[in-house]
Amino acid sequence: MNGPSVDAQTAGGVDGGSAGPAAGSDGDLAGLDRDVRQLTEVVNRLRRALRASIRTEYTWESLPMAQVELLQCLAERNGARVGELAGLLRLAPNSVSTLVQHLSDAGYLHRERDPADRRAALLRLTPVGAAALAGWQRAHERRLGTALARLGEGDRTAILAALPALSNLVEALGDRGEPDR
Numbered sequence: 325m326n327g328p329s330v331d332a333q334t335a336g337g338v339d340g341g342s343a344g345p346a347a348g349s350d351g352d353l354a355g356l357d358r359d360v361r362q363l364t365e366v367v368n369r370l371r372r373a374l375r376a377s378i379r380t381e382y383t384w385e386s387l388p389m390a391q392v393e394l395l396q397c398l399a400e401r402n403g404a405r406v407g408e409l410a411g412l413l414r415l416a417p418n419s420v421s422t423l424v425q426h427l428s429d430a431g432y433l434h435r436e437r438d439p440a441d442r443r444a445a446l447l448r449l450t451p452v453g454a455a456a457l458a459g460w461q462r463a464h465e466r467r468l469g470t471a472l473a474r475l476g477e478g479d480r481t482a483i484l485a486a487l488p489a490l491s492n493l494v495e496a497l498g499d500r501g502e503p504d505r
Contacts, residue, residue, distance in 0.1 A: 377467050378460075390415070392460070394423050395432060395449065399457050403446045405438065432456060 375389070397412050398404060404412075410420040424447060427433045432453030435445040449457070472480050
């Protein structure tokens with residue numbers, strides 16, 4: 325394991341005290357900047373580690389990540405239109421159309437006419453696409469479960485306790501409002 329455990333990293337600030345010297349708003353902003361940099365680094369490393377480890381276990385990883393993310397998004401919003409998926413994924417509609425074509429050709433999704441607008445198509449996962457996503461999810465759960473089991477109880481507890489806050493962070497990242505200034 326690289327670096328100190330979560331317990332060692334957070335020991336100075338768990339009781340509500342500051343890990344650093346008491347500072348005014350400039351010091352607080354500098355601390356937040358450090359925290360944001362550290363969070364960004366950890367998230368990036370986690371994504372890379374998951375992608376690299378899953379490749380050894382699940383050959384479906386040969387699909388480009390953009391296609392995987394589109395299928396994951398479609399699993400959450402089965403029956404979505406290309407424009408809706410483009411907005412959710414923050415991709416250009418023509419890019420999503422290209423991804424949809426590849427996934428349709430591979431049998432992972434199909435198009436059907438939107439009864440409310442005959443010019444539009446609704447996208448739906450096929451049973452093959454749903455099964456592939458379920459396999460992807462199980463492979464990730466196995467990898468994460470194995471890694472969590474190798475950690476100490478304090479680290480596991482800290483990670484699991486952070487899940488609600490991380491879920492809130494995901495929601496905040498999805499908010500399209502302008503950042504507070």
